[in-house]
Amino acid sequence: MSIPRMILTLTLGAAVAAVAVQATPAQTNAPPANLRLAVIPVTNYAPLVVARDKGFFTQENLNVTWTNVSQGAIAVEAVFGGSAEIGGSSIFEPIVARSNGLDIVFIAASARIRSNPPDNSAVVVRSNDAIQGAKDLAGKRISAGLINSVNYAHMREWLQRNGTDPSSVQFLEIPFPQMADALFQNRLDAVWNVEPFLTFMLKSGNARVLSYPYQENVPRMDITGYLAKESWIKANPDVARRFRRAIDRATTYLINAGKEERDDFVVKYTGAKPEVVAAMNLPEYTAEFNVPSLKANLEIAVRQKLAKPFDLDAMIWKP
Secondary structure, eight states, rough: OOOOHHHOOOOOOOOHHHOOOOOOOOTTTOOOOOEEEEOOOSSSGGGHHHHHTTTTTHHTTTEEEEEEESSHHHHHHHHHHOOOSSSEEEEEHHHHHTTTOEEEEEEEEEEEOOOSSSSSSEEEEETTTTOGGGGGGTTTTEEETTTTTTHHHHHHHHHHHHOOOOOGEEEEEOOOOGHHHHHHTOSSEEEEEEEHHHHHHHTTTEEEEEEOOHHSSSSSEEEEEEEHHHHHHHOOHHHHHHHHHHHHHHHHHHHHSOOOHHHHHHHHHHHHOOOHHHHHHOOHHHHHHHHHHHHHHHHHHHTTTTTOOOOOGGGOOOO
């Protein structure tokens, strides 16, 4: 069964109270298992490096490797197609995939948007532009990444909530790294960019934040999560539980780490320069799902005609 191209054009920006997850002893009697992950290369997945470097995967007798993919939908496709056991994407792609009949569930939480501004993604405009709000975007050219992506859907939602018809806006697909040039060269009037590119744009002095749509649409929403096929989990429940324990321990470790150590793990995962990471607004890591926020995203997907209603509680794996 192939994933509809509409779903595959989905992509990708994280509040959390520290959740106490008890460290478990090494699972010395557990048989070794190999896990292949396909994850998007954003700061939200830095706990993978923590679990590797702190030995949490080893203690569970797991050999975990991961491949970075450019879009969350590719992670969903990799898991569904069998080239990866676990994926990492925004929460939106798996929700849309599940609503369209795919055997996809959330296996572990990852990160939320920030509780208060600044968030780690934002809609920005040129510093000297007259645009002050959503209504000023009517007739303008903007990019929120890929059409039908999580940012695109939330951008349309934000426009509608602020009295602007999304059809009055021209959406263009521009990769995040190229958004700054497109905005500063007047090829676009607004962009929704993510870290680290957001920091680069703001530090240039040529851009300013217009809005943090996630924070306005769904405060404290989960933004990323780990996913797997439900059938794989049923066939490998012990391996799934061991991965969940290891990644929850790593996430909790990162939550409680000091800024310098946390930034170091983000540097290792993303490959970004330390001074860039130090200036970035990181997401807020979490080991528990904010289920109401997932349901709110499903409602947005339904309103934007990207998904059909379903029982979202059944999509969250409970060990």
